[in-house]
Amino acid sequence: xxxxxxxxxxxxxxxxxxxxxxxxxxxxxxxxxxxxxxxxxxxxxxxxxxxxxxxxxxxxxxxxxxxxxxxxxxxxxxxxxxxxxxxxxxxxxxxxxxxxxxxxxxxxxxxxxxxxxxxxxxxxxxxxxxxxxxxxxxxxxxxxxxxxxxxxxxxxxxxxxxxxxxxxxxxxxxxxxxxxxxxxxxxxxxxxxxxxxxxxxxxxxxxxxxxxxxxxxxxxxxxxxxxxxxxxxxxxxxxxxxxxxxxxxxxxxxxxxxxxxxxxxxxxxxxxxxxxxxxxxxxxxxxxxxxxxxxxxxxxxxxxxxxxxxxxxxxxxxx
Amino acid sequence: xxxxxxxxxxxxxxxxxxxxxxxxxxxxxxxxxxxxxxxxxxxxxxxxxxxxxxxxxxxxxxxxxxxxxxxxxxxxxxxxxxxxxxxxxxxxxxxxxxxxxxxxxxxxxxxxxxxxxxxxxxxxxxxxxxxxxxxxxxxxxxxxxxxxxxxxxxxxxxxxxxxxxxxxxxxxxxxxxxxxxxxxxxxxxxxxxxxxxxxxxxxxxxxxxxxxxxxxxxxxxxxxxxxxxxxxxxxxxxxxxxxxxxxxxxxxxxxxxxxxxxxxxxxxxxxxxxxxxxxxxxxxxxxxxxxxxxxxxxxxxxxxxxxxxxxxxxxxxxxxxxxxxxxxxxxxxxxxxxxxxxxxxxxxxxxxxxxxxxxxxxxxxxxxxxxxxx
Numbered sequence: 001x002x003x004x005x006x007x008x009x010x011x012x013x014x015x016x017x018x019x020x021x022x023x024x025x026x027x028x029x030x031x032x033x034x035x036x037x038x039x040x041x042x043x044x045x046x047x048x049x050x051x052x053x054x055x056x057x058x059x060x061x062x063x064x065x066x067x068x069x070x071x072x073x074x075x076x077x078x079x080x081x082x083x084x085x086x087x088x089x090x091x092x093x094x095x096x097x098x099x100x101x102x103x104x105x106x107x108x109x110x111x112x113x114x115x116x117x118x119x120x121x122x123x124x125x126x127x128x129x130x131x132x133x134x135x136x137x138x139x140x141x142x143x144x145x146x147x148x149x150x151x152x153x154x155x156x157x158x159x160x161x162x163x164x165x166x167x168x169x170x171x172x173x174x175x176x177x178x179x180x181x182x183x184x185x186x187x188x189x190x191x192x193x194x195x196x197x198x199x200x201x202x203x204x205x206x207x208x209x210x211x212x213x214x215x216x217x218x219x220x221x222x223x224x225x226x227x228x229x230x231x232x233x234x235x236x237x238x239x240x241x242x243x244x245x246x247x248x249x250x251x252x253x254x255x256x257x258x259x260x261x262x263x264x265x266x267x268x269x270x271x272x273x274x275x276x277x278x279x280x281x282x283x284x285x286x287x288x289x290x291x292x293x294x295x296x297x298x299x300x301x302x303x304x305x306x307x308x309x310x311x312x313x314x315x316x317x318x319x
Numbered sequence: 320x321x322x323x324x325x326x327x328x329x330x331x332x333x334x335x336x337x338x339x340x341x342x343x344x345x346x347x348x349x350x351x352x353x354x355x356x357x358x359x360x361x362x363x364x365x366x367x368x369x370x371x372x373x374x375x376x377x378x379x380x381x382x383x384x385x386x387x388x389x390x391x392x393x394x395x396x397x398x399x400x401x402x403x404x405x406x407x408x409x410x411x412x413x414x415x416x417x418x419x420x421x422x423x424x425x426x427x428x429x430x431x432x433x434x435x436x437x438x439x440x441x442x443x444x445x446x447x448x449x450x451x452x453x454x455x456x457x458x459x460x461x462x463x464x465x466x467x468x469x470x471x472x473x474x475x476x477x478x479x480x481x482x483x484x485x486x487x488x489x490x491x492x493x494x495x496x497x498x499x500x501x502x503x504x505x506x507x508x509x510x511x512x513x514x515x516x517x518x519x520x521x522x523x524x525x526x527x528x529x530x531x532x533x534x535x536x537x538x539x540x541x542x543x544x545x546x547x548x549x550x551x552x553x554x555x556x557x558x559x560x561x562x563x564x565x566x567x568x569x570x571x572x573x574x575x576x577x578x579x580x581x582x583x584x585x586x587x588x589x590x591x592x593x594x595x596x597x598x599x600x601x602x603x604x605x606x607x608x609x610x611x612x613x614x615x616x617x618x619x620x621x622x623x624x625x626x627x628x629x630x631x632x633x634x635x636x637x638x639x640x641x642x643x644x645x646x647x648x649x650x651x652x653x654x655x656x657x658x659x660x661x662x663x664x665x666x667x668x669x670x671x672x673x674x675x676x677x678x679x680x681x682x683x684x685x686x687x688x689x690x691x692x693x
Contacts, residue, residue, distance in 0.1 A: 036466075038407075083663070092674075093666035096405050096466055097618045100611055101666065105659020109608070114652030118357050227651070232474065239471060276486040278478040285471040289457075296463040306464075 009260050009267055011146045014155060017259025019044070019216035019230070021158050023237035024244070024251045025165055026077075026209030031241055032169065033202035034182040034309040036095050039084055039102025040210050041234025043077040045112035047211025050076035052218040052225045053119050055128055062128040069128075070154075070215055077211020078204045080106050085203040089196055092313045108228030116225050126223035130154050152220050154212075158252075161209070165248040178202055182307030185314040195314045213237065239288035245295065246306060258284040323677045324670075334672050339619075342668035346661040353656065359648065371643040372636030380522040381643070386635025387592060388413070390530035391585025392613025393631050394537055395447075397622040399578035400614075401541060402554045406575060408454060408469030409582040410610025411476030412447040416586025417604060418480065419446025421491060421505065421597040424512035424590065432511040439512060439587050440529070447583015448576040450476060455575030459568040465575070477605055484599035491597045505597035514591035526588030530631075533581060534624040541624070550574060582610065607638075615662050634658065 023040050030037045037043075051073030058065050084102045087093040104110055116122060130152040141149065168175040180188040181198045189195050217229050236258055243258075244250035261284055265277030295306065351361035372382055392409040399406035423442035427435055453472060457463040483489040485503045493499040493506045514525040541547035553560040553570055561567050589604060590597065598604045616634055620626035641654035670676075 038466075038470075087663060087666055091667045091670045093669060094618075096407065097614060097662070098666055100407065100614050101618075101659050101662040104608075104611065104615060104655050105663065107655060110652050110655025110659055112652065114357075114650050114656055117650040117652060235470065235474065239467070242467060276482055278482040278486060282475050282478045285474045289463075289468050289471050292467055293457060293461050293463050296461060311466075 005267065005271065007143055007146055009264055010256070011150065012263035012267060013256045013260025014147065014151060015221065015259070016263045017255035017257070018152075018155050018158050019213040019221070019233055020237050020240055020258055021251060021255035022161070022213035022216060023210045023234060024240040024255060025158075025161055025248055026206035026213070027237055027241045028206075028244075028246060028248060028251060029165065029178075029202040029209070030081075030206035031310055032182045032246060032307055033178050033199045034185060034307055034312065034314070035085075035088060035199055035203050036099065036311045037081070037084060037102070037203060037206060038096060038099025038238065039080070039106065039234075040237050041108075041230060041232065042103040042106030042110065042112070043080050043207045043210035044214030044217075044230045044234045044237075045108060045228065046080050046106045046115070047073035047077040047214030048218040048229060049112045049116045049119075049121065049214075049225060051211070051215030052121055052126065053115070055126055055219060056121065056124065065128050066130060066153075066219060069219060070212055073211040073215035073219075074208035075211070077214065078208040080111075081204050081207020081210070082200075084207075085200050088313065089199050089203070092315060095311050095313070103234070113227045116227060121225040122227075124224070126219065128219075129223035130220040154216050154220055162248050162252050169248065174198075179307070182309055185309050185312075189314070189316060195316075199314075210234070210237070236284055239284060242295065242306070243284075243288050243291050245291075325675045325677060327673060327675050330672055335621075338668040338672050339621075339665060342664040343661060345668075346657070346664040349664070350657055350660055364649065367644055367649070368637070368640045371640035375643075378636075378639065378643075381639040382632065382636040383521070383523055383527050384593065384635070385639040386631045387524050387526045387530060387588055388585045388607075388609040389612045389616050389634060389638075390527065390628060390631035391533070391588065392582050392610050393616030393620065393627040394530070394533055394613075394624060395578045395582035395585070395610075396614045396617035397620065397624060397627050398537055398541075398581060399574055400617055401622050402550045402570070402574050404458070404571060404574055404578075405466045406451060406454065406469050406578045407466060407614060408451060408472050408476075408579070408610070409585075409613045410608065411469075411473035412450045412579040412582035413586040413589070413610055414476040414480045414604065415450040415579075416443035416447040416583025417590050417594075417597060418483065418491070418586070419443050419583065420587030420590045421508060424508040425490070425506055428509040428512075430511070432513075432515075435509070435512045436514055436525075436591065439591050440584060443583045443585075443587025443590075444580040445583070447586060448580040451575045451579020451582070452572060455572045458575070459571040473610065480597075480599045480605070484597060503599075505599065508590065508595045512591060513595055514588070516592075524588070524592040526585075526592040529584065529588065531628055533584065534628050537581075537624040546573075582613070585609065585613075612638075612658070615658055618662060619665050 023044055027037060027040055051069045054069035054072035055065055058068050080102065084098055087098045088095045106112055132150045132152055134149055136149060169179060177188065177193050178198050181193060181195050185195045214230055218225055222229060240251060240254050240258060244254045261280045264280050268275060354361040354364055372378060392413060395409045395412065396406065420439040420443035423438040424435060427438050450472065454465045454468040457468050458465040483491050484505050488494055491505050493504050498504065516525065517523045541550060549560065549565050549570060553565065553567060557567060612634065616627055616630045620630045637657060638654055645651050
């Protein structure tokens with residue numbers, strides 16, 4: 001029963017969806033504060049390469065090393081996000097062009113590849129990797145076993161992050177403030193909230209989560225370093241935020257949905273079914289467009305829509 | 320001491336030259352620091368770079384080859400961004416241009432070279448425009464954000480391209496030759512469909528000349544016609560444009576189609592000038608991100624078509640040098656780092672063009688505000 005195609009697809013959808021989930025949650029934080037960061041792919045790759053470097057070079061027991069490697073990946077993602085934040089918040093540069101600049105600077109043909117080359121990370125298997133853990137010995141339970149109990153610590157951590165962000169945005173003062181900053185920075189400013197400080201904090205936190213998302217590749221899914229190993233996951237993460245109507249709990253569902261579509265062609269191939277994989281791979285993008293059309297039309301816009309000030313720089317003197 | 324940032328009422332002309340040049344200098348200093356930090360000699364790296372891009376034998380020809388696609392995608396981005404229409408779908412529109420142009424080249428096999436070349440250009444234009452009109456329609460009639468839709472369509476276009484060659488028996492795929500049985504490839508275009516080149520010491524691809532022609536066309540269109548004026552008004556104030564009776568929806572569609580057509584022409588040039596086949600290989604047409612680099616080109620050129628030609632030439636040189644020098648002294652990631660850094664400093668420098676930075680002592684709130692900062 002645990003080998004039935006549905007169970008396998010859901011379980012692998014969760015595995016493949018986890019990097020998307022981390023990156024999308026990060027992007028969600030940035031967008032909720034009103035900053036559209038198109039540099040997710042670049043931040044993920046820098047996180048992936050630095051996380052992998054950490055796991056190869058920090059000695060010690062596997063568990064600690066992996067934990068530190070995730071922290072290094074988060075710090076690396078946050079560092080490049082800080083660069084972007086300085087450009088778009090302090091220097092008021094165009095967010096779209098700056099985000100693309102970040103992806104070119106840090107991405108597959110940029111800093112991540114440069115670092116991977118100079119740190120000599122290619123062609124070596126990871127010394128440690130996140131393996132499925134089974135804390136309660138329940139991985140053999142029918143259906144739920146492989147889906148819920150046979151995942152890595154990264155997956156369990158991502159569930160915690162979803163819950164934390166959902167609570168943060170709806171139940172805490174800073175969380176409500178950041179939503180105000182994203183919806184109407186002028187109002188937030190008048191309330192005495194520092195728009196710049198909130199935007200900096202959330203863009204940088206978003207970069208940290210994107211870095212962890214990248215580390216999901218180099219430390220768990222494909223435990224090695226290859227240039228451009230995220231393969232466009234950063235762009236899917238941006239789509240995912242919209243697909244999830246800017247809500248963390250829906251990001252979870254969407255990430256596994258998108259993850260399953262990425263994994264499905266391989267699963268089917270392994271069982272001798274040949275369907276052009278492009279059909280499945282294109283679906284997340286097409287569905288995102290459909291969702292975006294629904295979100296941007298009429299009545300639903302008010303209820304489901306994007307943060308009101310998304311993509312707009314805030315200049316106090318020019319309201 | 321406080322730092323205050325005020326909007327400039329007038330932008331001095333000398334700043335529009337001084338700031339980009341200064342930004343470039345700052346970028347090279349920052350990259351030099353990175354090179355030093357990773358144990359490389361910046362001076363010799365820059366010298367090698369310049370030689371490989373411009374002065375080595377055959378370097379200029381290679382640089383023009385590299386500049387051709389990003390000239391088209393740069394113009395495509397400039398055409399749309401001028402109207403604050405953020406078409407970042409140049410990548411997908413370029414693929415569609417290549418698909419259209421190669422279809423035309425294959426269908427009309429046996430025709431004379433001029434017929435083939437014109438047909439390929441027309442098909443590339445049309446296919447690129449058609450793919451760009453999708454986000455255009457969504458933007459114009461459903462006010463859907465064109466940034467994300469055009470971005471998503473890049474991936475769909477890339478997957479369609481892969482599907483045509485790798486996972487179907489499409490019209491474009493070679494299913495007869497021996498090599499095609501080993502690895503999926505596209506059908507080769509007839510020899511008459513090869514676009515001509517000019518010059519002998521420096522080889523200028525036909526596509527590059529078409530690109531210069533397109534830049535002139537775009538400049539005339541945007542600065543000497545009613546259409547261009549209306550685009551300018553819509554960019555400055557969409558509401559004013561609508562109230563004065565301009566057909567804003569139609570304009571959005573027209574500008575998206577124009578932008579897509581330029582990118583599509585770039586795809587046609589890739590097929591006609593260089594590949595002579597519909598190239599779906601991950602290391603081929605899809606590897607370089609021409610569409611995204613085009614946005615960098617347009618931003619550095621501040622959306623001026625003539626500056627796009629210059630910037631495309633310079634970045635073409637950088638990319639050419641990158642692939643020529645690639646090795647331990649010049650790792651492949653350096654080109655992206657340099658492009659990104661140059662763009663960062665250019666974007667940051669924009670602040671100095673638009674705003675004035677004042678360092679001054681903190682004043683009391685009651686002090687008279689002498690300058691009219693609003």
